[in-house]
Amino acid sequence: MLKRFLKPIKLPVSVDWAVLILRVGISCLMLIHGYAKLTNFLGGDHSFADPIGIGEELSYLLTICAEFGCSILVILGLVTRAALLPLIFTMLVVIFIVHAPDGIDKQEHGLSFLFVYIALLLTGPGRFSVDSKLYR
Structure with a gap:
């Protein structure tokens, strides 16, 4: 089930190019947000909103992991x-x-x-991704 979820869908080449541009472009923009949060956190600023009640610091760390870490994975097309x-x-x-x-x-x-x-999420990472190479 997990392998089926991670496996890329075969798309026409033109759609694969569009998915690549969309995947890398949106992830680079989010990476900027995540990087700013990461540098603030590493600089000692741990104050952050706690919108779901798990604590400011944990909320901050999870947001950094999503915005910075997951964006890198999406750019690479790895476990997209x-x-x-x-x-x-x-x-x-x-x-x-x-x-x-x-x-x-x-x-x-x-x-x-x-x-x-x-x-x-619906299209998957496309042909030009690490996932595509891993799940041939």
């Missing part, structure tokens, strides 16, 4: 679908908990990431 799950969860928290009272102006950014992550 599994790496997208924490990113999707993080965007759901951002949209529906952190920015819930702020309205669509603040939610729009998270929604943009969420829609792309869901699309990538």
